[in-house]
Amino acid sequence: MSAVRLHGVRVPHMKNTAGRKPERMGVPTVVTIPMSMHIGAPAEPVVKPGDKVMVGQLIAKDAGPVSSPVYSSVSGVVKKIDDMLMSNGKFMKAITIESDGKQDIWDQLKVPEINSFENFIAAVKDSGVVGLGGAGFPTAVKLDIKDLSRIETIIVNGAECEPYVTSDTRTMLDDAEYVWEGIKLLQRYLQAKRIVIAIENNKPDCIRTFQNMCSGNNGIEVAIMPSIYPQGGEKVLIYNVLKKIVPEGKLPIDVGAIVINCTTVAAIARYVKTGMPLIEKCITVDGSAVREPKNVIAPIGTPVSDVFEFCGGFKEEPKKILYGGPMMGIALPSLEYPIMKNNNAILAFGQKEALTPEPTACIRCGTCIESCPLRLMPTEFAEAYEAGDAERLGKLKVNLCMECGCCSYACPAKRPLVQTNRLAKSFLAAHIAEKKAQAEKDSREGANSR
Numbered sequence: 001m002s003a004v005r006l007h008g009v010r011v012p013h014m015k016n017t018a019g020r021k022p023e024r025m026g027v028p029t030v031v032t033i034p035m036s037m038h039i040g041a042p043a044e045p046v047v048k049p050g051d052k053v054m055v056g057q058l059i060a061k062d063a064g065p066v067s068s069p070v071y072s073s074v075s076g077v078v079k080k081i082d083d084m085l086m087s088n089g090k091f092m093k094a095i096t097i098e099s100d101g102k103q104d105i106w107d108q109l110k111v112p113e114i115n116s117f118e119n120f121i122a123a124v125k126d127s128g129v130v131g132l133g134g135a136g137f138p139t140a141v142k143l144d145i146k147d148l149s150r151i152e153t154i155i156v157n158g159a160e161c162e163p164y165v166t167s168d169t170r171t172m173l174d175d176a177e178y179v180w181e182g183i184k185l186l187q188r189y190l191q192a193k194r195i196v197i198a199i200e201n202n203k204p205d206c207i208r209t210f211q212n213m214c215s216g217n218n219g220i221e222v223a224i225m226p227s228i229y230p231q232g233g234e235k236v237l238i239y240n241v242l243k244k245i246v247p248e249g250k251l252p253i254d255v256g257a258i259v260i261n262c263t264t265v266a267a268i269a270r271y272v273k274t275g276m277p278l279i280e281k282c283i284t285v286d287g288s289a290v291r292e293p294k295n296v297i298a299p300i301g302t303p304v305s306d307v308f309e310f311c312g313g314f315k316e317e318p319k320k321i322l323y324g325g326p327m328m329g330i331a332l333p334s335l336e337y338p339i340m341k342n343n344n345a346i347l348a349f350g351q352k353e354a355l356t357p358e359p360t361a362c363i364r365c366g367t368c369i370e371s372c373p374l375r376l377m378p379t380e381f382a383e384a385y386e387a388g389d390a391e392r393l394g395k396l397k398v399n400l401c402m403e404c405g406c407c408s409y410a411c412p413a414k415r416p417l418v419q420t421n422r423l424a425k426s427f428l429a430a431h432i433a434e435k436k437a438q439a440e441k442d443s444r445e446g447a448n449s450r
C-alpha cells in the first residue's frame with residue numbers, strides 16, 4: 001500500500017492546559033461588548049446609556065440576513081455606546097456596561113419551544129450563537145438549508161489543531177452531554193443521514209467519550225483524524241473525512257456537507273435547554289509570559305487584562321499578545337481588548353517567542369507548496385502581487401487561501417508568505433470592485449447616450 005502524503009504541517013502541540021478543567025472567573029467591573037463578533041452586519045443597539053440591564057438581556061438586535069443578536073453578560077448600567085478600534089484596525093460600535101456585581105438574570109428569559117425545523121432555526125438565531133471555533137459565521141444562517149435533502153453529512157469539528165488551544169477539548173470532556181444533545185438536535189431537525197464527530201488522535205479521552213456515546217446510535221460515528229495542522233480547517237476536514245473538494249466560490253453544502261464546531265453545537269443545546277443565550281466563553285489562556293496557564297470561563301466583553309490577572313498575571317513582560325492560536329491568531333496592540341464570542345484563546349509571549357526572524361531570499365525549494373493543505377503556490381502569489389498582476393492572482397486562485405500559515409511556518413527562508421497572501425487577496429478584491437464599478441458606470445453612460 002502506498003503511503004498517504006498528508007498536507008499541512010506538524011506543529012508542536014503545546015496543549016499545556018488540556019488536563020485542566022475550566023475555572024469560572026469573577027464578574028468584571030466593566031464589560032465592553034462589540035456589536036460585531038460575527039461575520040455579517042453589525043448588531044444594532046436596543047439600549048441607551050443609563051439603562052439598567054440584566055444577564056441574558058438583549059442589548060443589540062441582529063441587523064440583516066447575516067447578523068447575530070447580542071446579549072448582556074452582566075447585570076448593571078449601560079455607561080456608553082461608542083466606537084472602539086478593533087484588532088483588525090476598523091472602528092466598531094461597542095456597548096460598555098458597568099457591572100453591579102449582582103448578576104441578576106433577565107426575567108424574560110424562557111426556554112424556546114421547538115417542534116419544527118423553522119422554530120429550531122429561530123432558536124439558534126435567538127441564542128446569539130456564531131461559529132465558536134473562531135470563524136464567527138452566524139450559525140442560524142449556516143444551518144438554514146432550504147432543501148434538507150442536500151445534506152449528506154454533518155461533520156462536528158473536534159479537530160482542535162492550533163498549538164496551545166484546548167477550549168474545545170475541554171468542552172468535549174466537560175460538556176459532552178451538551179455536545180451530544182446538540183448533535184441529536186441537528187440529527188432531528190436537519191434530518192441528517194450521517195453525522196461524523198471528527199477528533200484528532202492526540203485527544204484519546206475525547207475519542208473514548210464519544211465512541212461510548214455513539215455505540216448503538218445509528219447514523220452518528222467518530223472519525224479519528226491524524227493530528228496535523230490545519231486538520232480543523234473546514235475545507236481540509238471535508239476533504240480528509242469525505243474525500244470531497246469544495247470548489248472555489250462554493251460552500252460545503254454544495255458537496256453535501258455542513259461543518260460545525262463542537263463548542264458551537266454545545267452552545268445551541270445549552271440555549272435550548274436553559275433559555276440562556278451566549279453570554280460567556282471558555283478560553284485558553286497560555287503562552288510563555290503567563291504565570292498560570294489555564295482554561296477560563298469569562299463573561300463576553302471582559303477586558304483581556306482581567307483574564308490574564310485571573311491567571312496570576314505575567315511572569316515576564318508580554319511582547320506579543322494574540323487573540324487565538326499562534327498559527328492564525330490576531331495580534332492585540334493592548335490589553336484592553338474584550339473577550340468576544342468567537343475567541344477561543346488569548347496567548348501572551350515573552351521576548352524570545354515574540355521575535356520575528358529576518359527573512360532571507362527564496363531558495364525555490366518548494367516546501368511552501370508541499371506544505372499547503374490546498375496545494376496553492378504562495379511563491380507565485382508573491383510574484384504576481386509584487387508585479388501588481390491582479391488577473392494572474394485570480395488565475396492562481398489566491399482567494400482559496402485560508403491564511404492557515406503553513407507556508408510561512410515551513411519556509412526555511414522565513415519569508416512572510418501568509419502576510420503577502422492577505423495583501424494579495426485584498427489587492428484582488430479591490431481590483432474586482434474597481435472593475436465592477438467601471439462596468440456599471442460604462443453601462444449607465446451607454447444608456448444615457450442612447
Ligand code: SF4
Binds near residue numbers: 404
Ligand atoms: S497558501 Fe494559504 S492555504 Fe496554503 S499554506 Fe499558505 S496560508 Fe495556508
Ligand code: SF4
Binds near residue numbers: 365417
Ligand atoms: S518555502 Fe520559502 S524558500 Fe522555499 S520556495 Fe517557498 S518561499 Fe521559497
